[in-house]
Amino acid sequence: MRTRKPKRMCRRGCQGQMAARQLTLTFERKGSKALVIIRNIPVTMCLVCGESSLTMGTQKRIDDILRPFHGHHGEVPKLPPSEILVDFDEVEQPRKAA
Numbered sequence: 001m002r003t004r005k006p007k008r009m010c011r012r013g014c015q016g017q018m019a020a021r022q023l024t025l026t027f028e029r030k031g032s033k034a035l036v037i038i039r040n041i042p043v044t045m046c047l048v049c050g051e052s053s054l055t056m057g058t059q060k061r062i063d064d065i066l067r068p069f070h071g072h073h074g075e076v077p078k079l080p081p082s083e084i085l086v087d088f089d090e091v092e093q094p095r096k097a098a
Contacts, residue, residue, distance in 0.1 A: 016048025
């Protein structure tokens with residue numbers, strides 16, 4: 001007999017169920033002229049209130065995607081005004097050193 005996983009409930013207390021979804025988010029950084037739009041970001045979202053959460057791995061990949069356009073630790077690259085569209089599913093994960 002198979003046992004079912006308990007349904008994940010919203011942490012905000014709204015009694016909604018959490019479900020896997022994909023979002024499109026826009027990222028701007030003060031000092032950067034690059035507007036970065038990342039689509040198909042995997043999230044877990046409450047079906048009632050819309051509260052969403054990312055895994056730490058997803059957040060790290062977003063940070064890696066943004067770094068060339070928005071810089072790192074206070075250093076913003078000098079880029080011309082631009083709008084960059086990135087599909088999260090199509091970005092290769094960085095390879096780890098052996």
